[in-house]
Amino acid sequence: MGVTVKDVARVAGVSTATVSRALRGFESVDPAVRAHVLDVAQRLDYVGSPAAAALTTGKAGSVGLITPFVDRLGFQRMLAGIESEMRGSSMDLLLHCTGDPSEPHPVPPHKRLARRVDGFIVLSISADSRDLEQILRLGMPVSMFGSRGADTSSVRVDDRAGASRAIDHLVDLGHRRLGIIYGREAVDAGVLEHEMHVGVRDAAERARLTLDQDLIVAGDYTTSGGALAMEQLLAGDDPPTAVFAFSDEMAYGAMRTMREHGLVPGRDVDLIGYDGHPMSDVLDLSTIELPFEEIGSTLARNLLDELQAPTGAHRVVTLPTRLAVRGSTTGASAR
Amino acid sequence: MGVTVKDVARVAGVSTATVSRALRGFESVDPAVRAHVLDVAQRLDYVGSPAAAALTTGKAGSVGLITPFVDRLGFQRMLAGIESEMRGSSMDLLLHCTGDPSEPHPVPPHKRLARRVDGFIVLSISADSRDLEQILRLGMPVSMFGSRGADTSSVRVDDRAGASRAIDHLVDLGHRRLGIIYGREAVDAGVLEHEMHVGVRDAAERARLTLDQDLIVAGDYTTSGGALAMEQLLAGDDPPTAVFAFSDEMAYGAMRTMREHGLVPGRDVDLIGYDGHPMSDVLDLSTIELPFEEIGSTLARNLLDELQAPTGAHRVVTLPTRLAVRGSTTGASAR
DNA sequence: CGAGGGCGAGTAACCGTTTACCCACGACCA
DNA sequence: TGGTCGTGGGTAAACGGTTACTCGCCCTCG
Numbered sequence: 166m167g168v169t170v171k172d173v174a175r176v177a178g179v180s181t182a183t184v185s186r187a188l189r190g191f192e193s194v195d196p197a198v199r200a201h202v203l204d205v206a207q208r209l210d211y212v213g214s215p216a217a218a219a220l221t222t223g224k225a226g227s228v229g230l231i232t233p234f235v236d237r238l239g240f241q242r243m244l245a246g247i248e249s250e251m252r253g254s255s256m257d258l259l260l261h262c263t264g265d266p267s268e269p270h271p272v273p274p275h276k277r278l279a280r281r282v283d284g285f286i287v288l289s290i291s292a293d294s295r296d297l298e299q300i301l302r303l304g305m306p307v308s309m310f311g312s313r314g315a316d317t318s319s320v321r322v323d324d325r326a327g328a329s330r331a332i333d334h335l336v337d338l339g340h341r342r343l344g345i346i347y348g349r350e351a352v353d354a355g356v357l358e359h360e361m362h363v364g365v366r367d368a369a370e371r372a373r374l375t376l377d378q379d380l381i382v383a384g385d386y387t388t389s390g391g392a393l394a395m396e397q398l399l400a401g402d403d404p405p406t407a408v409f410a411f412s413d414e415m416a417y418g419a420m421r422t423m424r425e426h427g428l429v430p431g432r433d434v435d436l437i438g439y440d441g442h443p444m445s446d447v448l449d450l451s452t453i454e455l456p457f458e459e460i461g462s463t464l465a466r467n468l469l470d471e472l473q474a475p476t477g478a479h480r481v482v483t484l485p486t487r488l489a490v491r492g493s494t495t496g497a498s499a500r
Numbered sequence: 501m502g503v504t505v506k507d508v509a510r511v512a513g514v515s516t517a518t519v520s521r522a523l524r525g526f527e528s529v530d531p532a533v534r535a536h537v538l539d540v541a542q543r544l545d546y547v548g549s550p551a552a553a554a555l556t557t558g559k560a561g562s563v564g565l566i567t568p569f570v571d572r573l574g575f576q577r578m579l580a581g582i583e584s585e586m587r588g589s590s591m592d593l594l595l596h597c598t599g600d601p602s603e604p605h606p607v608p609p610h611k612r613l614a615r616r617v618d619g620f621i622v623l624s625i626s627a628d629s630r631d632l633e634q635i636l637r638l639g640m641p642v643s644m645f646g647s648r649g650a651d652t653s654s655v656r657v658d659d660r661a662g663a664s665r666a667i668d669h670l671v672d673l674g675h676r677r678l679g680i681i682y683g684r685e686a687v688d689a690g691v692l693e694h695e696m697h698v699g700v701r702d703a704a705e706r707a708r709l710t711l712d713q714d715l716i717v718a719g720d721y722t723t724s725g726g727a728l729a730m731e732q733l734l735a736g737d738d739p740p741t742a743v744f745a746f747s748d749e750m751a752y753g754a755m756r757t758m759r760e761h762g763l764v765p766g767r768d769v770d771l772i773g774y775d776g777h778p779m780s781d782v783l784d785l786s787t788i789e790l791p792f793e794e795i796g797s798t799l800a801r802n803l804l805d806e807l808q809a810p811t812g813a814h815r816v817v818t819l820p821t822r823l824a825v826r827g828s829t830t831g832a833s834a835r
Numbered sequence: 836c837g838a839g840g841g842c843g844a845g846t847a848a849c850c851g852t853t854t855a856c857c858c859a860c861g862a863c864c865a
Numbered sequence: 866t867g868g869t870c871g872t873g874g875g876t877a878a879a880c881g882g883t884t885a886c887t888c889g890c891c892c893t894c895g
Contacts, residue, residue, distance in 0.1 A: 167615075169851055180875045185853060195873060212611045216554035217851035220880045225551070227594070227616075236580045245571045248597045257616060258595045259562070262583045276547045280502075281562075281592060388782055417782040424784065444779055447723055447752040449759065504881055515845045520883055530843060552881035555850045 168209045177205040188213070227257035228468055229282035231275075231300065233289070235262050237386070238414060238442045239457050240288070243310070246461020247286060254469050256283075263296050279303050284468050286310075306475070308468035310460060318467045318480045320460050327453045327486035328364030328409075329371075331437050334451070334488055335407040336372040338496030340435060343369075344380040344405030346394040346415050361411055361439075380405050384415035391418025399426060406498045407435035413442045413452055420448060420493075430493035437494050441487070449492035456484050503544045512540040523548070562592035563803055564617035566610075566635065568624070570597050572721070573749060573777045574792050575623070578645070581796020582621060589804050591618075598631050614638050619803050621645075641810070643803035645795060653806065653815045655798045662788045662821035663699030663744075664706075666772050669786070669823055670742045671707040673831030675770060678704075679715040679740030681729040681750050696746055696774075715740050719750035726753025734761060741833045742770035748777045748787055755783060755828075765828035772829050776822070784827035791819050 174181045179202060187194050187202035194202075205211075219225050230247065234240060251258055261278055275296070284306035287297065300307060307317045335343055345365060348358055369376050379401055384394040391410055395418065398405055410416035416438030420430055430436040430450070438445060441454025467480055509516045514537060522529045522537035529537075540546075554560050565582065569575060586593055596613055610631070619641035622632065635642060642652045670678055680700060683693055704711050714736055719729040726745055730753065733739055745751035751773030755765055765771040765785070773780060776789025798817055806813075 167851090170853095171851080181852075182854075182876080183874055186874085189853090193873065198873085210611075212615055214555070214851050215612075215616050216551045216560065217880090218853075219551035220549070220555055220851080220882090221853040223880080230595075235583055236576050241571050241576045244595075248570055248595070252597070255612075257613070260565075260579075260583070260593045260595050262587070276545075277550075277590075278592070280547055281550050388778060417779065421782045421784075443723060444752065447756045448783065449756075502881095505883095506881080516882075517846080517884075518844055521844085524883090528843065533843085549881050552850090553883075555852090555881080556883045558850080 167214070168211050169214070170211075173202065173206050173209055173211050176209060177202050225281050225283050226255065227259050227282050228465075228472070229259045229261055229278050229285045231261050231263060231278075231285055231287045231296075233263045233296075235260075238444075239440060239455070242442075242457035243288065243461035243464070246458035246463075247465045248461075249458075250462040250465035250469070256469065256472075275299050275303065279305060283472050284308070286464050286468055306468055306471045308464045308471070310464060316479070318471065318478075320463045320467070320482045320484065322455050322460070323483050323485055324358075324360040325364035325367070327439065327455070328361040328411075329368040330364075330486065330488050331409045331439065331453050332365055332368035332372070334437060334490070334494060335409065335435060336368070336374065338407070338435065338494060339499030340405075340407040340496070341374060341499070342380070342403065342405050342407075343374070343376060344382075344398040344408035345376065346382055346384040346391055346398070346408060346410040346419060348386045348411050348415070349383060358411065365409070377403075377405075384410065384412075384418065386412050386415060388414050388418035388421070391415030392422045393418070395419035395422035399423075399428075405434065407437070407494070410436070410438050413438035413440040413445050413450065416450055416452070417444070417448065420450065431495045432497050434498050435494040435496065441489060445489070446491070451491045451494040452489050454487040454489050456486075459484060502549070503546050504549070505546075508537065508541050508544055508546050511544060512537050560616050560618050561590070562594050562617050563800075563807070564594045564596055564613050564620045566596050566598060566613075566620055566622045566631075568598045568631075570595075573779075574775060574790070577777075577792035578623065578796035578799070581793035581798075582800045583796075584793075585797040585800035585804070591804065591807075610634050610638065614640060618807050619643070621799050621803055641803060641806045643799045643806070645799055651814070653802045653813075655795050655802065655817045655819065657790050657795070658818050658820055659693075659695040660699035660702070662774065662790070663696040663746075664703040665699075665821065665823050666744045666774065666788050667700055667703035667707070669772065669825070669829060670744065670770060671703070671709065673742070673770065673829060674834030675740075675742040675831070676709060676834070677715070677738065677740045677742075678709070678711060679717075679733040679743035680711065681717055681719040681726055681733070681743060681745040681754060683721045683746050683750070684718060693746065700744070712738075712740075719745065719747075719753065721747050721750060723749050723753035723756070726750030727757045728753070730754035730757035734758075734763075740769070741835060742772070742829070745771070745773050748773035748775040748780050748785065751785055751787070752779070752783065755785070766830045767832050769833050770829040770831065776824060780824070781826070786826045786829040787824050789822040789824050791821075794819060 170181045170184045174184045183194065184202050187199040188206060215226055232240060259282055261274065285300055287300060287307055287309040289311040301317060309317055309319045311321055380398060382394040382397050384390040398408060408419060410419055416436055419436055423430055423434060428434055438450050438452040441452050445452045463482055505516045505519045509519045519537055522534040523541060550561050567575060594617055620635055622635060622642055622644040624646045636652065644652055644654045646656055715733060717729040717732050719725040733743060743754060745754055751771055754771055758765055758769060763769055773785050773787040776787050780787045802815055
């Protein structure tokens with residue numbers, strides 16, 4: 166149903182081999198012939214069949230993006246970064262969401278997906294995930310977010326420093342009684358979250374501060390979880406004067422709880438989040454900003470580079486965070 | 501580098517034709533033989549080559565998602581809906597972002613993309629876009645968000661009713677002086693936005709209300725645009741007592757401006773948005789909720805159905821909106 | 836008991852590109 | 866002037882499945 170190399174070859178009066186060579190810009194083709202072929206191809210509105218090309222070359226011409234979630238705020242920003250980087254290349258992007266790892270598929274989807282792509286970008290799957298093992302076992306180039314060591318190229322954020330930064334900020338404002346809303350129980354937590362706990366502890370130690378274990382609660386990375394966590398923090402006898410939430414979304418939930426209690430962030434309780442979503446500016450929430458777009462573009466770049474010129478080397482890039490001070494941390498509530 | 505039908509055929513002691521038939525579940529294969537072939541395929545860890553299959557059948561086995569933006573809040577929710585619907589099918593999802601239509605690509609990307617997919621899901625591209633024309637001209641199944649008439653299957657939201665609903669709500673609260681923050685100048689606007697203007701006008705007429713043209717300003721669908729728009733509204737001699745923003749994101753920006761002016765939504769000025777993002781709950785913003793996930797899943801379902809059993813029919817689905825009343829519309833500011 | 840029919844399975848052509856291999860031709864050197 | 870080398874370009878064999886066509890066999894019906 167389409168025009169093929171054969172058609173172009175016939176019209177241009179050359180062989181299909183020459184058409185192919187001309188189209189792919191080989192230097193072994195006479196410039197005049199190449200120009201002619203290009204012209205004919207253009208006139209015939211020829212578009213190559215990726216399937217056929219993939220079949221012969223073994224290169225699929227696309228990369229797979231694997232992510233456990235699609236509805237988290239950071240995702241779309243990483244995706245935007247990935248997208249902008251991929252636009253230049255001629256690669257296509259295949260999206261696959263692992264989602265709930267409940268029902269085991271008859272054929273693990275990665276096997277199927279692997280035949281369609283040349284490499285993977287993997288977004289923060291917890292380190293112990295079986296999914297990740299399977300993907301790595303495929304032996305294809307992988308660019309992942311969140312380091313697992315050096316067994317693959319990865320982009321990570323200096324979460325330890327970022328978390329420390331948040332605590333430092335609160336301490337600088339005079340707070341001594343801090344609440345922490347973290348994401349998940351350590352048992353399912355990936356490396357990333359662990360780093361944040363370490364960063365918090367380090368900063369607390371430096372400030373000669375002991376954290377009250379009752380003020381360290383889980384928020385499940387959701388707004389509702391954050392709301393519940395804040396509820397818990399406020400319910401105690403001696404509530405914190407400042408709270409650090411491990412994600413902006415949890416901080417948003419915490420803000421809702423505060424509002425319901427008639428409390429104003431920055432006046433009654435200081436609150437700082439982690440992620441730096443655009444919304445935090447609107448909500449006047451102080452936060453540690455993560456360079457999501459840059460994470461995405463770096464992930465894509467690493468993979469594309471490796472695909473273009475395979476070296477087998479594993480690049481590990483660590484990107485910095487930035488403290489954004491807004492109205493939710495004023496120190497007014499520090500005793 | 502992989503195990504092919506030939507290998508399976510050899511090991512199973514049958515021909516490749518039989519392997520293919522068994523794997524695809526044809527009934528013309530003896531059940532015992534089929535079971536045996538399946539077993540061998542499983543044992544050899546056989547995974548078919550999508551490229552080869554695509555080449556012979558002409559079916560790519562994937563659908564393309566085309567969207568002009570990837571960083572708008574509604575996108576990820578539609579994507580989540582699409583994703584969940586696609587998970588059941590064996591189709592893969594190819595993401596393509598048209599982005600800024602500035603630099604014309606040598607080969608329009610859709611031509612290339614079209615050879616990789618069996619159909620398209622197109623997200624709200626403005627109706628006059630050349631991109632859309634090109635996609636339709638391809639003659640492939642298309643499922644689009646935002647109707648353009650009945651020349652393709654589409655899912656739309658009853659934006660006219662939704663916008664009316666917002667105005668009705670404000671009027672019910674006693675407001676007579678309304679501000680409107682719309683998205684873009686009519687010239688680039690798609691059908692969707694036009695519907696909203698009609699809905700606003702209808703509701704105003706029903707309420708025997710004349711809208712002050714000075715209180716109708718553009719916000720470019722961004723928070724910063726919304727902030728600027730609100731600035732403009734507040735700068736006038738006789739500012740509105742209530743404002744309807746055509747998107748939640750613009751409403752968020754408006755809230756920021758209000759905060760900077762020491763104004764509280766729901767007390768000093770009522771504010772209602774449009775979209776129903778989860779964040780609006782946190783911000784206590786009244787809004788018209790759109791069923792984004794359902795939009796996404798319906799888009800996907802329509803396309804998948806058409807691909808599975810081509811009818812050529814164009815389904816047009818209109819989904820309803822829902823008013824969510826929160827603290828930002830109390831009527832307190834209505835004179 | 837022979838012919839016809841149906842069913843299961845094999846043969847091989849084909850999908851559209853790519854590329855290893857080979858060839859023809861002109862130039863250059865001896 | 867003949868041999869050699871280099872270069873542009875054609876031939877054809879893959880790549881891995883799918884499927885139209887064909888065939889043999891057994892069952893059944895006349």
